[in-house]
Amino acid sequence: MALDPQLLEILACPDTHHAPLDYDPQAQTLTCTECGRIFEVRDDVPVLLLDEARGGPAGDDARGGSGSQR
Numbered sequence: 001m002a003l004d005p006q007l008l009e010i011l012a013c014p015d016t017h018h019a020p021l022d023y024d025p026q027a028q029t030l031t032c033t034e035c036g037r038i039f040e041v042r043d044d045v046p047v048l049l050l051d052e053a054r055g056g057p058a059g060d061d062a063r064g065g066s067g068s069q070r
């Protein structure tokens with residue numbers, strides 16, 4: 001199964017930069033071209049949530065200190 005190319009075109013990173021995403025059909029992941037976060041594709045549905053993303057500029061360990069997200 002592959003994601004719809006038209007869907008891929010409108011997908012963007014949920015972070016403030018809204019950068020385009022690189023789709024890896026083998027790994028079933030979307031990689032942000034700006035911040036490098038990796039988003040999983042589950043059952044052909046991209047999980048574009050910052051909380052679910054892997055990697056990124058600050059790393060997972062830095063979260064929880066300065067942010068105001070609940």
Ligand SMILES: [Zn+2]
Pocket residue numbers: 013014015017018019032033034035036037
């Ligand atoms: Zn990004």
